[in-house]
Amino acid sequence: MGATTTSSDPWWKEPTKDQWYAYIAAWLGWTLDAFDFTIFLLIMVPIAAEFDVPLTAVTAVFTITLWLRLVGATAAGWMADRMGRKAPLMISILWYSLCNFIAGFSPNFAFLFFFRAILGIGMGAEWPAGAALAMESWPIRSRGFMSGILQGSWGLGFALSALAYGFLFDLIGWRGLLWLGILPAFVVIWVRIYVKEPELWVENKRLQKETKSEVRTPLFSIFKPGLLFNTLTACLWMASAFCVYYSIWALFSTYLQKELHWTPLMVATPLFWANIVVFAGSGVWGVVADKWGRRPAIIVPAILAIFLTPLYLWTEDPMLIIGGFIIQGIFGGSIYSQNPSYLSERFPTEVRATASGFVYHQGAIWGGLVAPVLTYFAVQMNMGFAMPMLISTTFFLVLVIIAVLLGPETRGKALTPDLAVLKLVEIP
Numbered sequence: 001m002g003a004t005t006t007s008s009d010p011w012w013k014e015p016t017k018d019q020w021y022a023y024i025a026a027w028l029g030w031t032l033d034a035f036d037f038t039i040f041l042l043i044m045v046p047i048a049a050e051f052d053v054p055l056t057a058v059t060a061v062f063t064i065t066l067w068l069r070l071v072g073a074t075a076a077g078w079m080a081d082r083m084g085r086k087a088p089l090m091i092s093i094l095w096y097s098l099c100n101f102i103a104g105f106s107p108n109f110a111f112l113f114f115f116r117a118i119l120g121i122g123m124g125a126e127w128p129a130g131a132a133l134a135m136e137s138w139p140i141r142s143r144g145f146m147s148g149i150l151q152g153s154w155g156l157g158f159a160l161s162a163l164a165y166g167f168l169f170d171l172i173g174w175r176g177l178l179w180l181g182i183l184p185a186f187v188v189i190w191v192r193i194y195v196k197e198p199e200l201w202v203e204n205k206r207l208q209k210e211t212k213s214e215v216r217t218p219l220f221s222i223f224k225p226g227l228l229f230n231t232l233t234a235c236l237w238m239a240s241a242f243c244v245y246y247s248i249w250a251l252f253s254t255y256l257q258k259e260l261h262w263t264p265l266m267v268a269t270p271l272f273w274a275n276i277v278v279f280a281g282s283g284v285w286g287v288v289a290d291k292w293g294r295r296p297a298i299i300v301p302a303i304l305a306i307f308l309t310p311l312y313l314w315t316e317d318p319m320l321i322i323g324g325f326i327i328q329g330i331f332g333g334s335i336y337s338q339n340p341s342y343l344s345e346r347f348p349t350e351v352r353a354t355a356s357g358f359v360y361h362q363g364a365i366w367g368g369l370v371a372p373v374l375t376y377f378a379v380q381m382n383m384g385f386a387m388p389m390l391i392s393t394t395f396f397l398v399l400v401i402i403a404v405l406l407g408p409e410t411r412g413k414a415l416t417p418d419l420a421v422l423k424l425v426e427i428p
Contacts, residue, residue, distance in 0.1 A: 056378065
């Protein structure tokens with residue numbers, strides 16, 4: 001679907017205007033989603049102090065937020081496969097924006113807990129609708145690269161939250177930082193005016209109705225023979241990847257604040273630059289994915305990340321911590337570049353959004369356990385944060401490598417409107 005061009009054309013001229021609009025909508029939604037979510041990682045210590053609750057209790061907010069992402073992802077995935085990609089994307093952006101804004105008015109910890117927790121529903125809903133919209137609308141030749149730019153935009157959102165924390169926390173406090181979370185709501189205007197449903201999805205839906213073979217329960221279909229092994233290996237990959245991410249990022253700012261006593265601006269420095277590097281690194285590994293395959297673009301940086309992790313966790317030297325953490329952004333921070341493309345390519349059009357949303361966000365269930373478990377070992381077991389973070393990061397990087405090796409290679413796969421689910425699930 002899209003413009004007909006020759007391979008000699010520059011890749012950026014190949015997509016149509018509508019394809020660019022769809023991609024930009026998904027990109028903006030994911031970037032600002034990241035801002036709203038990650039700002040909380042930077043203000044857990046002052047929140048614990050204001051409401052006089054243990055830090056472990058505050059990390060539980062983070063955990064429940066991640067767990068509720070699965071609810072939003074499953075619901076939005078079903079909506080996106082049955083009714084279109086556009087509506088659930090708009091609903092999700094409004095949802096997480098309003099929840100973050102309201103949380104800034106919290107009179108007590110229970111109020112904050114509730115609204116930050118249900119923010120996870122909107123977060124989870126954004127990814128399957130946005131990823132399906134972007135990948136189905138994009139040409140094959142540069143899909144891996146643009147998948148990296150899309151997923152890497154999470155790093156830009158995190159960088160923006162680090163910047164806001166470093167420069168605004170002393171002026172507006174943690175409440176003001178949450179109030180900034182209303183800004184993503186304006187993206188809905190763009191989506192409403194400029195974005196169209198992917199032609200691929202529209203044609204697939206027409207075929208389903210014409211042949212009276214509509215997939216009404218896409219979530220159950222991905223666990224039937226023919227798709228089961230693919231689903232399970234994808235779930236292992238995503239669960240491990242989420243645990244890697246939160247082993248690296250979730251408590252890094254807490255570690256710098258509580259144990260090394262860094263100032264807000266000092267904490268913001270490695271977080272900001274590492275996330276800028278995540279964005280750039282995701283694009284680089286996206287190029288690798290288009291040239292050599294999705295699996296090498298995940299496995300190679302994961303291997304290198306294992307050896308980089310001790311560089312910034314076995315030292316208290318600020319320069320080594322900052323330098324090592326920034327470099328980690330290229331590797332451990334960029335193993336996610338193919339999440340949108342690889343998940344989209346592994347599943348048929350009839351179930352793509354549901355499958356991508358479920359597989360991706362079931363990983364959040366496991367990732368959500370990382371912060372409280374590591375905090376328990378760090379605080380209650382008096383291990384400090386560095387060693388638990390090091391062990392967890394390394395272990396789950398190894399699992400990522402194994403899981404991706406078990407999965408298929410999908411580079412160059414065409415996403416078509418053809419009906420495929422019934423044929424696949426009937427395989428004995």
